[in-house]
Amino acid sequence: MNNPFCKTIKITESVRDMNSKKLMIIKYIVEIALIIFLSFMYYLNQPMKTANVVYIPQGSINKIISQLGHKKYNVSKLDSLILRLVGSPQSGWINVGTSYLTKGDFLYKLTHGKAALQSITLIPGETTYIFFNQLSEKLNLDRGKLQKYYEKYAKYTEGNFVPETYKIPIGITEKELMRLLLRTSHNQMQELSQKIFGLYNEKKWFQYVAIASVIQKESANIKEMPIVSSVIYNRIKKGMRLQMDGTLNYGKYSHLRVTPKRIREDKSVYNTYVHKGIPKIPVCNVSFDALRAAVFPAKTDYLYFMKSKNGTHDFTRYYSTHLKNIHRATK
Known part of the structure; x- marks a missing residue:
């Protein structure tokens, strides 16, 4: 005959065992969660070296983390996951404010900072x-x-x-x-x-930059640029030296007046009174207007130009007319 009292004891023990197992599982879960949390906090508090200003490219979070990794920043795939929780990084320059900070601060700056x-x-x-x-x-x-x-x-x-x-x-x-x-x-x-x-040939392009740099230095305005360009090509075609003062306004001499003494004494590749052709090295940084003029010169037979009193240039094919223009400008 079954004893109800014994059954009750067994059920009580079974419930106690189940509760004990549940408590054990909860304990393990809490311990694991605590370990994960502490590991996560330890990770976020790791010191990180960075530039004061960081460039963030446009694109996905994975792409951004990959780009930062290529630039030797100490980032990983875990940072991609963290950023998805914190927010998307801003593109452009980010001011992090200091060279040393924690990983957490760095990731926060990526999503909230912006450079001045x-x-x-x-x-x-x-x-x-x-x-x-x-x-x-x-x-x-x-x-x-x-x-x-x-x-x-x-x-x-x-x-x-x-x-x-x-x-x-x-x-x-x-x-x-x-x-x-x-x-x-x-x-x-x-x-x-x-x-x-329709293509970019760097070597050929910088040959045009060199021509454009002379045009840039010599032209009084954008309208004159194709005409100055035509004079350059016309003189080169005839084997004439350019003899243009602007080529001597290179480097630190950018704003100095070119004198006869300077022309005689300058031994650089920029002296077009001495050397034929365009200087192999550009004289200056050039505008796209000057570059277009270098590629598309005006069709003229001009060989000379002289700055007039109003600041623009008088162009001519003939040396005799050029001498008259010089005389008129210097009167």
């Missing part, structure tokens, strides 16, 4: 030497480092920058600034070349 920008304008016809002086003074950057990284990343001595107003993140390093300016300018030149020629 300062405008600086590169004027068409300006030399890189003068431009670096301006960058150094206005952005409080080391001019020597600007020159160092320029020489490291630029393929040509001069003419690598597109004249325009640049928005520069405050706090950017000399290295990152050079990479930013060169990359931005290269992309714009490549785009223009593809519009004109």
Whole structure:
């Protein structure tokens, strides 16, 4: 005969065992969750070295993390998951404010920070030497480092920058600034070349940059550029030296008046009174108007031009007329 009391005891023990197992499972879950939480907090509090200003490309979170990894930032796939919880990173320059911070602070800055920008304008016809002086003074950057990284990343001595107003993140390093300016300018030149020629041949393109740099230095305005270009091509075709003062306004001499003494004493490749043809190295940074004029010169038979009193140029085919223009301008 079954004993009801014994059954009750067995049921009670079974319930107690089940409750004990449940408590054990809950304990394990809590311990695992605690371990995960502490590991997560430890991960987020890991020290991280970074630039004061970080560039974030447009794209997916995975792409952004991949790009940061290529730039030697200590990031991983776990950071992609964290960013999905925190929010999407902003594209552009992010001001993180310090070189050392925790991983959590870094990820937070990527989603909430934005760099303060300062405008600086590169004027068409300006030399890189003068431009670096301006960058150094206005952005409080080391001019020597600007020159160092320029020489490291630029393929040509001069003419690598597109004249325009640049928005520069405050706090950017000399290295990152050079990479930013060169990359931005290269992309714009490549785009223009593809519009004109249907392709981008860098060597051929910079031959046009060299021609455009002379046009830029010599022209009084955009309207004159194709005409000045025609004079250059016409003189080269006839085997004449260019004999143009603007080519001697290179580098640190960008704003100095060219004197007869300077013409006699300058031994550089830029002296078109001594050397035939276009200087192999561009004289300055050039506008797209000057580049178009270099590619598409006006059809003229002009060989000479002289600045008139109103600031524009008088063009002529004949040397005798040129002498009269010189006389009239200097009276």
